[in-house]
Every structure is written in C-alpha cells, then in structure tokens.
Amino acid sequence: MKDILLFTLIVFMAYGLGRRALSLFAKETESLLEDIVFSSAIGFALLGYLVYGIGSLGFLYKGPVLILFVVCAFAAAGPFCRLVRRLTFPRSFNWLSGEGTFDRFLLGILIFIPVLSLFGAMAPEIGNDALAYHLDHSKIFAGRHSIGFIPFTRESLWPYFGQMFFTAGLLLESVTAAKLSHYFFGILLILSVFSFTRRFFSKKKALLAAALLASSPGIFTQMTYAYVDLTQGFYSFMALYAIMLWVKREQLGLLALSGLFAGIALSVKLMSGMALIALVFVVLLSDLHKKTQAKKVFAQLFVLGLFAFAAGFVWYLRSYLVLGNPVYPFLHNIFGSGWETHLKDYVGTRTDLLGFFLLPWDMVIHVDSFGGEQIGVIFLAFFPLLIFLPRHEKNIQYLFCFFIIHAIIWYIVNPMLRYTFVNFAVAFILISLGFYGASEKYGLVFLKKLLAGCVIFNFLLCVYHNYDTVALALGVTTRDEYLARNERTFPVADFVNKNTPSDSVIVLVGESRGFYFNRQVLQYGMWEHQTDKNILSYLRELTSRSVPTYILYRDDYDIHPFGPIIDERDPLMVLERKVERGKRATYYLFRI
Amino acid sequence: MVDHKKIQDWSKDMEISVLDRVVPIVLSIWAILVIVVYAAAFIYPRIISLIKR
Numbered sequence: 001m002k003d004i005l006l007f008t009l010i011v012f013m014a015y016g017l018g019r020r021a022l023s024l025f026a027k028e029t030e031s032l033l034e035d036i037v038f039s040s041a042i043g044f045a046l047l048g049y050l051v052y053g054i055g056s057l058g059f060l061y062k063g064p065v066l067i068l069f070v071v072c073a074f075a076a077a078g079p080f081c082r083l084v085r086r087l088t089f090p091r092s093f094n095w096l097s098g099e100g101t102f103d104r105f106l107l108g109i110l111i112f113i114p115v116l117s118l119f120g121a122m123a124p125e126i127g128n129d130a131l132a133y134h135l136d137h138s139k140i141f142a143g144r145h146s147i148g149f150i151p152f153t154r155e156s157l158w159p160y161f162g163q164m165f166f167t168a169g170l171l172l173e174s175v176t177a178a179k180l181s182h183y184f185f186g187i188l189l190i191l192s193v194f195s196f197t198r199r200f201f202s203k204k205k206a207l208l209a210a211a212l213l214a215s216s217p218g219i220f221t222q223m224t225y226a227y228v229d230l231t232q233g234f235y236s237f238m239a240l241y242a243i244m245l246w247v248k249r250e251q252l253g254l255l256a257l258s259g260l261f262a263g264i265a266l267s268v269k270l271m272s273g274m275a276l277i278a279l280v281f282v283v284l285l286s287d288l289h290k291k292t293q294a295k296k297v298f299a300q301l302f303v304l305g306l307f308a309f310a311a312g313f314v315w316y317l318r319s320y321l322v323l324g325n326p327v328y329p330f331l332h333n334i335f336g337s338g339w340e341t342h343l344k345d346y347v348g349t350r351t352d353l354l355g356f357f358l359l360p361w362d363m364v365i366h367v368d369s370f371g372g373e374q375i376g377v378i379f380l381a382f383f384p385l386l387i388f389l390p391r392h393e394k395n396i397q398y399l400f401c402f403f404i405i406h407a408i409i410w411y412i413v414n415p416m417l418r419y420t421f422v423n424f425a426v427a428f429i430l431i432s433l434g435f436y437g438a439s440e441k442y443g444l445v446f447l448k449k450l451l452a453g454c455v456i457f458n459f460l461l462c463v464y465h466n467y468d469t470v471a472l473a474l475g476v477t478t479r480d481e482y483l484a485r486n487e488r489t490f491p492v493a494d495f496v497n498k499n500t501p502s503d504s505v506i507v508l509v510g511e512s513r514g515f516y517f518n519r520q521v522l523q524y525g526m527w528e529h530q531t532d533k534n535i536l537s538y539l540r541e542l543t544s545r546s547v548p549t550y551i552l553y554r555d556d557y558d559i560h561p562f563g564p565i566i567d568e569r570d571p572l573m574v575l576e577r578k579v580e581r582g583k584r585a586t587y588y589l590f591r592i
Numbered sequence: 593m594v595d596h597k598k599i600q601d602w603s604k605d606m607e608i609s610v611l612d613r614v615v616p617i618v619l620s621i622w623a624i625l626v627i628v629v630y631a632a633a634f635i636y637p638r639i640i641s642l643i644k645r
Binding site: 441447 | 612615616620623624627629
C-alpha cells in the first residue's frame with residue numbers, strides 16, 4: 001500500500017509540474033485526456049532529470065530526494081487542483097462509455113488487461129535485463145548515493161532516463177514503486193494512443209486502437225517488468241503526436257515539444273533515433289503538401305533537431321567523456337573504445353529485402369526470433385485491412401510515412417520487437433482505421449467476431465502471464481516461494497547472502513543477473529572486455545588483502561580461466577536450476 | 593403517383609456486388625488461416641510442454 005501511495009504521489013507531481021511547463025509549448029489542449037498525457041510526459045521528464053541531477057552531483061540520499069519531492073508537490077498542487085475542478089462527473093468520462101456491445105467489450109478489455117498487469121507490476125522482478133542491469137545498476141546507484149560509471153559494466157553509462165525512476169524507487173526502499181514507473185509508462189502509451197486517435201479520427205476507432213494495443217502480448221508482458229521499452233515507446237509516440245498537432249496548427253512550440261519528446265526518448269535508448277529520423281520524414285512530407293520554402297523547411301528541421309539534442313545529448317556526452325565512446329561499446333572501430341558486439345546475430349530470421357516484406361508473417365509466427373516479445377496474432381490476421389485505409393487523408397499519409405520509415409530502419413539496425421513499441425501503436429491505429437474503413441463498406445460481421453475472439457485469446461494469455469502474481473497478491477504464495485519458482489538466481493543469491501561475509505566479492509561466471517545478490521558482484525564477462533589484467537592474479541590480490549572472494553560458476557559457460565579452481569576445490573554450494581525454457585544448468589560456489 | 597424510376601434506382605443501390613461478397617470472405621479466410629498457423633506454431637508446442645511439465 002505504501003508503494004502505491006508513493007507512486008501515486010510521483011504521478012501527481014509529474015502531472016502538476018508538467019502542466020506548468022506545457023503552457024510554454026502549447027496554448028491549449030483539446031481534451032482532459034490530452035492535457036493529462038502531455039503534462040505527464042513533460043512532468044516525468046522533469047522529475048527524471050531532477051533525480052539524475054541530484055545523483056550525478058553525489059547527493060542521492062533519502063533526505064535531498066524527499067525535500068525535492070516536497071518542493072515538487074507544492075509546485076504541482078495548483079495545476080492538480082485545477083485538474084480536479086475540471087473533472088465533472090460524468091461528462092469528463094463520457095469517452096469511457098461505449099456505444100454498442102463491441103465498444104463495451106473493448107472498453108472491458110481496456111480496463112481488465114491493465115488491472116491484471118498491475119498484479120504483475122507489483123510482484124518481485126523476474127525480467128532478465130532488469131535483474132542484469134536496469135534494477136541492478138539502479139540499486140548500486142542508490143547504495144553509493146551517486147549516478148555514474150560502475151566498473152566492469154557495459155551499460156551503466158548508457159542513456160539511463162528510465163532508470164532514474166527505478167533509482168528513486170529503490171532509494172526509497174520500494175522495488176514496487178520502481179517497477180510501477182515502467183507500468184505507468186505503458187498506461188500512458190495506451191492513453192496517448194486513445195487520445196491521439198480520438199482527436200484525429202473518431203472515438204470508436206480510438207477505442208479499438210487502444211484495446212488492440214493493450215491486448216498485444218508484447219505490451220502487457222512488458223508492463224510487468226522493470227524495463228525501459230514502454231518509456232521509449234511512449235516518448236516516441238508523444239513526439240509523433242506533437243508533430244501531428246504541429247502539422248495541423250503550425251505552432252512552433254509544438255514542433256519544439258516534438259523535438260523535446262524525441263530527445264527524451266533518446267535519453268531512454270539510443271534506438272529512439274529511429275523515431276527521430278521518421279519524424280524528419282513526416283515534417284518533409286507535410287512541407288511537400290504545403291509547398292513550404294526550402295529555407296523554412298531547414299528552419300523547422302533545425303528546431304526539431306535542436307530540442308531533441310538539448311533533451312538527449314547529456315547521456316552520450318558523459319559516456320564520451322568517461323569511456324571515449326558516446327555509444328559504448330558499439331561502433332568501437334570509430335571511437336577506439338568498446339568491442340565487437342553481435343547483438344543482431346540472434347535477432348530476426350533474415351536480413352535481405354525479402355525478409356523485410358516477410359516481417360509481418362515472421363514476427364508473428366516465429367515468435368522466439370525477435371527477442372521474445374510478441375506483437376500478437378491480431379497484427380498479422382488483420383494486417384490486410386490496411387488496404388482499406390482512406391489513402392487520400394493526409395493524417396493517414398503522415399502516420400503511414402512514420403510507420404514505414406521506422407520499420408525500415410528498425411529492420412536494418414536491429415529488429416528486436418521491443419525496440420519498436422511505438423510502431424505497435426501506429427500499426428494498431430492503422431489497423432483500427434482500416435477495420436472501420438472496410439466495415440463501413442462491406443459489413444464484416446464475421447470478421448468483427450473473429451477480432452473479438454483474438455482479443456479474448458490475448459486476454460487469456462494475459463491471465464496466464466499473471467495468475468502467479470495474483471496468487472502472490474492474495475497471499476496464496478509468499479514472495480520467496482514465488483521467486484524460487486520463477487527466478488533462477490534467487491535461491492543461489494539467497495544462499496550467497498546467508499552464507500558469505502557482507503564484504504565479500506562474488507565473481508559471476510556465466511550469469512548476468514546480479515540484482516538479488518546483496519554483495520559486491522563482478523561480472524567475469526565484462527572483465528574480459530574491459531581489461532587486459534589477469535583475473536586470477538586480481539583475485540589473489542583481493543584475498544591477500546583479506547577480502548572474502550568467491551566464484552559463482554554456471555556450468556553451461558565454457559570459456560574461462562577458472563578450470564583449476566573448479567577442478568580442485570570442493571564447492572560450498574551446488575544447485576541445479578532451470579535457466580531457460582527447456583534448459584537446466586548447475587551453479588557452483590567456490591571460495592578463493 | 594409511383595415514381596418507377598426512383599424505385600428502379602433504389603433497387604440498383606441495394607444490389608450486392610460480387611466484390612462485396614468476396615472481400616469479407618477472403619479477409620476471413622486469411623484471418624482464420626493465420627490463426628490456425630499461429631496456433632500450430634505457438635500455442636500447440638507450449639501446451640505440449642505444459643502437459644509434459
């Protein structure tokens with residue numbers, strides 16, 4: 001309960017702060033919902049940067065953060081009170097009332113899927129990347145009271161905007177509040193899709209687009225993990241939303257706001273550069289329609305780029321200053337720092353032109369080849385409905401332009417499904433528009449039932465994904481039982497935490513998840529990349545200084561220099577765990 | 593007086609063209625095909641692994 005209250009306070013602050021700042025960029029918002037999504041986007045950006053500012057100065061203590069929260073709460077109180085006064089029941093929630101059975105069904109999906117996912121979001125973390133760095137590094141930041149480079153890590157100087165909320169949550173001793181931030185960005189993405197589609201098209205289409213997005217397995221599973229991809233998706237979508245408003249109203253502030261959101265997305269992940277490039281094409285297309293002079297086009301692109309740069313450059317600059325590479329460890333041939341990465345080798349099914357056109361099929365049928373997330377069967381089954389889009393409508397042309405440019409770059413750079421959540425949103429808007437376009441012409445009663453059936457199936461997947469966490473929330477299982485069943489490192493970390501001195505150093509060999517170890521952890525894989533020093537002599541050096549040193553070895557990892565230790569010594573612990581679907585491995589703990 | 597021309601036009605409007613019949617059928621067949629393939633490729637192996645577990 002404390003966690004929910006804490007997070008509600010953060011949401012309230014984000015709205016209030018953002019509402020104050022929004023008036024600098026846009027004169028008015030069309031609806032209450034539009035007001036909420038734009039204000040929250042700006043407010044969370046401000047809060048994230050405030051935490052980063054405090055952290056990079058080394059003042060990341062409970063006191064300064066609580067003082068900051070109190071000041072922000074005062075600043076947010078005025079706009080929040082005005083919001084409450086604007087709420088008139090039931091008029092403010094008219095958009096919630098569906099018109100027919102199908103609409104009411106979609107509305108139910110829009111309510112129940114986020115509610116179910118909330119249980120997952122409040123459960124202990126089990127996501128791989130969250131335990132390997134999103135939450136793990138945030139825990140280290142909170143523990144050492146500053147934000148910066150963590151030795152022998154690959155990611156700690158990546159754009160970490162999303163991790164600022166995890167850091168704040170963990171500093172206030174709430175993993176749940178940390179996790180809820182990512183869940184809430186998912187909710188904001190769904191709401192912004194609804195608000196956008198209602199503003200540019202209609203309420204009916206908005207309801208379908210938002211429900212399809214919410215029922216996409218990739219979205220509702222991600223909402224339960226402390227990742228940053230929904231944060232990236234939300235800010236990228238808000239950048240598109242703002243630019244579409246700019247095309248309509250031609251207020252420079254909206255173009256700047258779009259750049260700002262694109263920059264925040266870049267502060268979450270480098271891959272958001274795809275959205276910025278796609279936005280440039282939308283600007284060019286609108287200028288082509290309006291026959292704008294070349295000089296003015298350059299000025300517009302300059303404004304967009306300037307605000308994106310201003311909002312995002314700091315993360316890349318710090319990586320360059322500390323490690324000599326703004327995108328460490330990538331592009332090591334150019335910057336001379338980093339190493340050859342093979343991230344793309346494990347993603348996608350093909351790399352040729354035909355592969356691009358087969359994408360809709362491949363990413364739905366070969367679900368494991370695109371990073372583990374799923375867009376869902378609805379995308380492929382109803383993709384042909386895009387033929388029925390009213391192509392002459394300019395707003396649809398802009399959306400389609402963004403969709404296709406983003407898809408092309410994504411396919412070339414790295415077709416991991418979670419990097420393209422913004423295009424999930426655009427795709428479901430286009431499918432919704434196509435569906436109603438075709439329905440008006442051909443009826444499509446059977447297809448509507450089929451669509452409803454697919455949505456119900458996705459809902460059942462959501463139930464399956466979350467039933468363990470519902471049992472946890474109801475007290476049927478305990479936190480430790482849940483973690484022992486679902487997280488491979490938990491019993492191992494539990495043994496280490498209970499049986500080693502608190503000042504121990506644990507070298508992880510073949511395991512990347514460090515979050516549940518309450519000890520100083522060193523990733524052997526990163527050591528290999530970042531220093532030429534021999535690790536065995538370093539460990540001997542540690543033991544000679546009386547630092548208790550241990551090796552935690554996972555036996556499916558072959559290339560390492562610890563053979564003599566593993567062969568000669570008796571392990572303190574031997575534990576077999578399921579490490580992936582259909583794969584088991586054994587963990588051994590050795591004292592050096 | 594009955595306007596026969598108007599009635600004729602109206603009945604012409606009411607005629608269902610071949611395309612109007614074919615498009616929903618083709619779309620439905622595609623969607624069913626996709627759902628069946630998806631079920632075979634994704635759902636079936638998971639159900640089997642669940643049963644085995």
